[in-house]
Amino acid sequence: MSMGLHNTETDIEILFQQTLLEVSTIEYLDYGTYRSEESSELDHHVLLFIVGGSGEMLLNGQMLQLSRKHAFLLLSGMKAVINSMHQPNLKLYRVSFELYRQSESTDSYRGYEKERSFPVQGQIAIHQYGLFSRLIKLLYDNHHSLDVAMKLQQSIYMYAILRMLLKEAQSVITIDTWNAFDQSVRYMQDAYHTDITLDKLADLAGLNPSYYSTLFKQKMDKSPIEYLTGLRMNRAKELLLLSQDKIRNVAREVGYKDEFYFSRRFKAQYGVAPSVYLKHHHRNVASLSYACTDHLYTLGIVPYAARIDKGPTSITDRVSEPLESSQSWDIWRQKLIRVKPDMIMCKENISLQARNNIGDIAPIIVIPWMQKDIFYHIQEIAQLVDKEQAAKEWRERHEQRVELARKKIGSATGSKSVVICTFTANGLRIYGARNMGHVFYRSLQMRPPEKLQRQIDKYDIGTGLVWVAASAEEIGDYEADYLLLIAKSEQEARAGMKQLQATEAWLRHPAVKSGRVFFMSFNQWLIYAPDSIDRQLEEAVTLLAGSGGRQLI
Incomplete structure (x- = not known):
């Protein structure tokens, strides 16, 4: 049996006159201690009411954001799971209940059947938050x-709660509505430099303009015009920071035909004219790559928000808003809105x-990662944050360390060769003169x-080539005095070694014969950034000088 939509007070009254309600359980869940159950079909209707923190829920395959002042009505049969691993501040009430709809009525008998539907479902914005909380x-x-x-009395409270949800029905967001909404946002991102109207966006989403604006504010934490202005202005900032173009050309590039109107809008938005903006120090930086985080730290800047997955605690513990790879863009967006960065740095891959996802929050500064080497990277980033002197000082210190390192291992290695190999599920990767190869080869x-x-000679030194693929049998094509093996886990190392040791090439390899095969930590050698290569240099000296390293043979 399916209920129709009920919009008027009369409809709501008729609905509840024909429906019995039974509250099964109500829990207060603090995700500092609570771990969610495995995803399975719900056997009750469930109401979730978020009272603190934020998080995510996978509902029927759709990832939804959990945030304060919102409720979620999940119907029996839906599949829902909350991932509690990265949302320790999430707090919510969870109410399980049943509805029974009148199916038969006579003077002497009334029959009821379990009702699996309800007029509203999904995410619901709670505007009367105080009353709903009480x-x-x-x-x-x-x-x-x-x-x-x-x-x-409990039934009375629950009826009142469901009444409120029905009255908030205009804020219910279905999966189809989200998909149409997302299409309109993508249109804005692609066509921000053209004339875009609210009516056009609402039409793309299949919604009336008023409801579209309400939905946009709920999802993006700003109005459509604020979002569009953010896209345009942040793109303008990118062009101002990275090009030498005239303000007139920048204005036209981002959708403003009149450069003076553009300048007025820019100043109204950021407090300074575009020409003055270029002279400001931009130190409130967010980093979407740990390598960028490392560069900034080397220059004396701790990003307000940053990727920290693989970094040492001396850096990561100082970041106020950590961005973890397991978190969604919606979570990252919330964190970046809180810190209000001057710029967001990333590599080309994302x-x-x-x-x-976040182009309206701050200019996205893309560092040309593969086309340039680490010394270019730090100089480029230093110019953006006005830290050229710090970059110069690091380069000088690094060169002194390198010279000292060469002296320490000179007698041990002379002009010896080395091959650096990582294990993967698809075979081997032989690293070139950047990333894991930088310290040894350069x-x-x-x-x-x-x-x-x-292969290295085909590119400018330190650019282009990161690694080449090879099979276990092809290890013999890469003969060297030292063989350095790197794996993400012990299990991966054992599986890789089993494949290598089964080949004739392994037994003939010079490093194997001389007992110069070493295993190194993947995370220690993964990052291609200043602080990381300084650490890698120390480890390489320890290994090659014979006082460290895990020797496999």
């Missing part, structure tokens, strides 16, 4: 009472996603195998 709290406080009168000037050298 009703939920009253329901929670009285739920465990065995008194008959209190049981009746630049498109960054522009689509800093310590050890020789790569001849076959690898031919």
